[in-house]
Amino acid sequence: MGVSIVPALRALKPAALTVATGLAGVLVGFWANAAFFPGTSPRQPIEFSHKIHATDNAIPCLYCHTQARRSTVAGVPSVRKCVDCHNIVAKDRPQIRKVMSYWANQQPIPWIKVHDLPDFVYFPHKRHVQAGVACQTCHGKVETMHRVKRVAPLKMGWCLDCHKAHAVEHGLDCWTCHK
Amino acid sequence: MKRDDERGMHEKWREYRRPGYYEELDYAWTMTIDLDRCTGCEACVTACKAENNLPIVGEKAFAQGREIQWMRIERYWEGEYPNARLRFIPMLCQHCEAAPCETVCPVTATYHNQDGLNAQIYNRCIGTRSCAVYCPYEVRYFNYNNHHWDPPLDQQLNPDVTVREKGVMEKCTFCIQRIRQAKDLAKDDGRRRVRDGEVQPACVQACPAEALVFGDRKDPASRVSASMNDPRAYRVLDELNTRPSVIYLKKVTTDAG
């Protein structure tokens, strides 16, 4: 006769095993969601290809996103901007027809935000562009993408790392980005 | 400013032991309020509401004492009829250099920034409300619930200022969005500094009696420095040694005649 905790452990094993598998499952599920449904590259109302425009036809970013240098927001081109070219160029393509139909009944195109920051974050494009930060630093190689995909995490730590690396003036003052 | 890694251990230690940390503030934003000019008309109060997305809380909230007024007018009666006099004093965040509210925040949602401002970061706040307890000026306001603007009133909201959610403390920021704007413009036309008078918080801008003056007290030429040196200058509750950045000019009384 004697005493030891082993038998008790043995008795508890199945229960413990079940719980453990359950928790492991949670992790897997979480990861699966992040991996297979990242939502970093939503399907846009019009399959606009940055590759065709920015690389093949070498249109500079600021041609369409005119505000980036002057304003907090880069600005998406108005429908007219699209039409200006496309009532001559590639009129027959189905996607262009779509654009034209928007234009016909003066509807704006409801683009879906790919790079979306929380409402309490104030990111001024103009400061960054004027400081010579390339669009690609945050947006990735958009000019190579057919459908835009978010590559940067856009998380606070990520911003801070860059601010630190470049010793941005007051770059670590919370009020620089949160107001 | 040198980068972190460029500084020696010893130098760093000295910095970290320096009271208030900043050797010199970048700007030292200051407001003076001339009580002899102030008429208590509350234009400043409205201006603040308009600029900073202060909620429309409703009658019930007022009855419960849950109004939100970053800028408020306090009124004190003196004497009795027929010699009763009414004294007004605008009360807003004093942006103290030794702010009691800053130290108590467990998550540094409020701290002192390099412009000598007492920052309040809404999205970091967890709502312990201890800062409001520690503030002797009662200028910190808590969001007891989410606020609603009957549409289209919401279209008036200032896109440069966050709309605060329930459970968050808020207070006067000296219109940080305007300060930032001014700095931005200065940068755009390649100036190092913001010119005096370029930034005006909403309340200062509105005041019909020009009782409020705002500016950088580091700049000896600024209007605010001038009015700070007025012999009438004093700080409210200065016995508490909170070293406010809001300076009041005494009300002038006259003998009969």
Added chain:
Amino acid sequence: MATSAIGLFVDPHRALATAGRLKAAGFATIEVISPIPLEGADEVLGKKTSVIKRFTFFGAILGGVAGFTLAAGTAVLYLHPTGGRPIIPFPPFLIITYEMTILFGILATVIGFLISARLPAIRERAYVPEAAIDRFAVAVSCDDEECLDRAASLLRAAGAEEVRMAASRPTWRLPNEA
């Protein structure tokens, strides 16, 4: 196979005396199992010293250092000047230090206890349940039958109301523990 003989006694004093006698008779590992801590176990089985207090002491010191490092370290990781005070002010950080000292002290003590009391018991150990109620047991562990029988007979001779044989392996000891 049985490796230890356990004698149950009603009277703690007799149990202790027996334990002493067995020790004198040259038995190596003798344990007195009792429902309450027994005064005078040391006299018969030799003085005991424990490492726990060292654990506590060094744990506490470690905690102190950890405490201050935590406070000061995190403070400089992201500079948030508050209330016109330094980034690293002593009074508040000493409080953190103090609390951490105690926390680590406590945890170290627990670890120390578990190690030096050789708990939890993984391998089966000789035991008699009555010893948790009102019996005082003397357990002798041997390597061979002959030794066991000697122990058993000695126990009976000493007036154990009952002698049991239990299976348990010779237990190990920490260094510097008598």
Added chain:
Amino acid sequence: MPAEVASLRYADVNRDVVRSLVETGPKYYITLACALGLTLVCFLFPWFYQLNLGIAAAGMNHPQVWGTYEASFIFWIGLSHSGTLLSCVLHITHSSWRKAMYRSAEAMTLFSLMVAVTMVMVHLGRPWFIHWAFPYPNQMELWPNFRSPLLFDVTAIATYLTGSSVFIYMGSIPDFAAVRDRTTGWRHHLYTLLSLGWRGTDTEWHRLGWAYTLLAVLIIPLAVSVHSIVSWDWASSIVPALHQTIFAPYFVVGAIYSGTAGIVTVMFLLRKYMSFERYITELHFDNLGKLLLALSLIWTYINVLELFTGWYSGASTELEALKYKLFGYYAPLYWEMILCCAIAPLLLISKRFRTSFVPMLVLSIAINIGMYTERFLIVGTSLSRKYLPDAWGLYVPSLVELSILVGSVALFSTLFLLFVKIFPSVSIYEVKETLPEAAELPKPATAERGGVQWQPVQ
């Protein structure tokens, strides 16, 4: 020693304690159900309502941003301040009357601490971000502010919680072992694990003795520091009537005071409903009574001192604070507190009172009501009368707050009820130590030993 104790045998102790664990009457289940139900209805539902609506559900307002939640927080922390502390002190000083009661006292500590922590959650405006108050590496690269008194709280309470749970557990290991041998089924497994295979060898006893004493030594200063630190949440502000050096001792004394009263209540209930009459005796009530008397006197002294220093300062703010406390809106509560905590306890001078159970129960409850009032007044009368008269206000708790207050008591009871069915609420081996040795007793037949026969482990 009292007769009923003298007649106890070692075996009886085991039997009684094991019975208190395994034999559960309907009365217990009914009580547990009530406690649980109350917790659900009065604590959880209102809290979820508040989480959804915001602190608007509570009665707080502009000058008065803290309310009953903070009061309850101090109250529960305070209640926790006797169990472990007292147990440690008495252990160090080898006072044997501790032995029958310390286990449940420590349990009280543990659970009131847990309730206190939940009160913090309830108090927060955005409790879903409470993890920001803990130092863990995060992508925001932000850390809590260790300069804040609130962070002192976090560390202190975390430490205290760990300390007291370790302490109560370590003291119970031999008892777990004893119960292990007397139980079957899942309980047997549970206690096998909890007892870590304790046998009660001379070495084990020796180590336990050491560890236990060391812990006691560590926990005494800890306990004192915890409530001082809690008091600094208030005292390190510059609010008139809160910004006072006396606050730390004031809080500590108050805490031990209400804690001891709490122990009396718990003792009474255990004695009555777990049938421990033979273990918890007049002796305990007598000693606790004396302790209470002493504490009430110290408490009264500090209160008077507070008033005096306030008055002596002559500062408008301090005077106003006093005036408001003594004659203001909440004056009735103040005088009720004085009655409960300063005047009523004077009855304890009489031994007859101390040794009569029901009156002691009544008094102990009265004292804790008074102490809750004290905590409420600390919050309720100071914040509404700060420096700027124009900003003065009035605070009245809302229904939600009151209900959560009731609910917190229910939560505490629930936890305690669960405890008495898992932990031996009276320490088996330490009680035995106070008994005449087994030899001197007529030897019981094996059959009687602890009722349940022991069967070897498979």
Added chain:
Amino acid sequence: MAKLERRDFLKLVGAGSVGVGAGFMLAQSIKHPLEHLIPYPIPPEEFSPGVATWYNSVCSMCPAGCGISVRTREGRPKIIQGNPSHPVSQGRLCGLGQSGVHVLYNPDRLTTPLLRTGDRGAGAFVPTTWDEGLAKIAERLRTLRENDRGNRICFLSEGVRGHLAMVFERFMEQLGSQRLWHFDFAHPRTLYEANQRLFGEQHLPYYDLKNARYLLSFGADFLGHWLSPVHHSLGLAHSRQGRPGVRGKFVQIEPRMSLSGAAADEWIAARPGTEGLLALGLAHRIVSAGHYRGPDRDGWADKLSRYPAERVARETGVDADTIARLADSFAQTQPSLAIGGGAAGNHTNGVDILIAVNVLNYLAGNLGGAGGLVFNPPPAVDSPRRHASYRTMLDLAAEARAGQIEVLIVNKTNPVFALPAAAEFKEALARIPLIVSLSSFMDETTALADLVLPSHTYLESWGDDFPEPGVGFPVGAISQPVVSPLYDTRATGDIILGLSQRVGLGTALPWANMEECLKQGWREIHQRGSQNGDAESFETFWTSVLQAGVWGQDAHRAAPAVNIEPRVIDGIDVEAPRFSAASEEYSFILHPYLSTGLHDGRGANLPWMQELPDPLTSVVYGSWVELNPVTAQQLGVSEGDVVDVQSAHGRISAPVYIYPAIRPDVVAMPIGQGHDEYGRYAQRRGVNPIQILAPEMEPSTGALAWSATRVKLVPTGRRVKLVKTDGASRQLGRNIVRTIKAVSS
């Protein structure tokens, strides 16, 4: 490891899959929802998202006519500030003015033309189109005009100036009706009359507070609502702290401390209605003490001999020494200035009182010079004298009852709210076959309309303004739309022009819309301007005025040789004024005053103004009755006790507020609350003291003497919590507001 039992295996699988599910859902639930980026189909000119654009315009929240600049983002106005280059507001703006955005974005705005369906006042309307609406009324107007019954058309408008007023004039003229009235409750009718009589001036003078060193105000709450509060605030502030070494002194004489009274160095509560007497008392002292050295000194001495200090002291309740002191310093501290208005002007002898006040100015030599009364040159575009007095409104009501009015057009004025019940105006309206309202809100009057043609707010429409009183030189400002219309509404001017086209008044009103009309009008101004030199093109002129938001001429006018004969005194009656009811029963004088936030009630639908603590009492959202502590004690009431305020003409009840600075024989109530209609923020809130006013009039002008009502107070025994922001109202020696004695120079 032992091999798994089947059951255990299934258990594990179950647990695992449940876990995965949970994890997935969790991750899903914490995901950020998708947001959209909506570009313009066609971007407007010089518009860039994220960058604010400022537009200069004119405030029309009150008649002061401040210049404003509006900050807009993405085409939406965000905040209204003063226009720095406008001489009236000089970059400053009052709370009411800043609440203009709440007029624009008000959730209770009328969004489309409405046609009445149910009975009048039942509030049942159906949306209709502009065509239908305009057709309906145009048709009616045409028939009336063609049958020469144009005079049966009545146009009741808020006070308007500039070209809009001109358009109204021509419109009614063409229709053949003289019944065009501007109605503002607070219009200082008596002040104009007094001015007219004494100086023969149509336009008010400019009161140069800025340079005055001694300001004596008889009841004029010039910091609250009187004439141009923002400009006055600037002036007072400058006169006090704007000049090194000199600090202007300011004495306020009124029965209840107003915002101005609170700012005054000395506040004197003379008996209501005796302000004129007091003025003449001062005059008597000035002359008798030899401060006045004019040739006609003896004449004055003779005329003023009726007002010796003792008598005046007795009747005004201001002791003789004070009178002497005031008189001396008023005469000696030059430049000094006496202004009168507000309650003082609203007595049955209001005009006389104000004349008496100006006599003071004459005697102290304050006419024409800096720091005194500066006479304004006529504005570039003169606005007609169309302000309806109370008598006019009574006549109107009578005519309506007599069925002489067939069409009533109401433009943004609310007589039903702003006239005493005694006028029975609402009942009269019932007799008018067609009532058309151009209001942007469903106010009390609009609720009675048959047809509602909602007009733009001032931020959406074209207009111009020539502030009155001016600032001593000609000023004009153009109000331009700062936002494209939010709803299916039209600018008032455009509606009228549209109507005139439909009715066929073509030639007189040739413009398609207000913008054209303005351009033509301003072209004339420009031509007049260019005669003296500057030859810029009109377009540049126009754009520059739009950008600056203001136009001014450096043309000052020499003070007219005003010579006031002592005999004016014979013409005026400054003895105690007539009060409504017998004094013994109705023992209190009711002192209604315009509330700071709500003005005459127009601000009641603006959330910011409802939530603006009243500067003097800190009360929000409601009405209250101000009582002197002594009075309250006698009545045995304290704050929050609801009392009935009964006049001979009605009864309202409101909670008591103990007010330390009001005469014991006076009770004061704020005007502005007590709306039955007017949107969610105004409705069913507080009471409207105007309703119980006695129909007393100033005989010469027919202006309503709204300080002439006596009331009695009856405690109801009910008690409510007065909603206010103040805690305690005394400093308790805490030295929060510190003061310093002025070094008497």
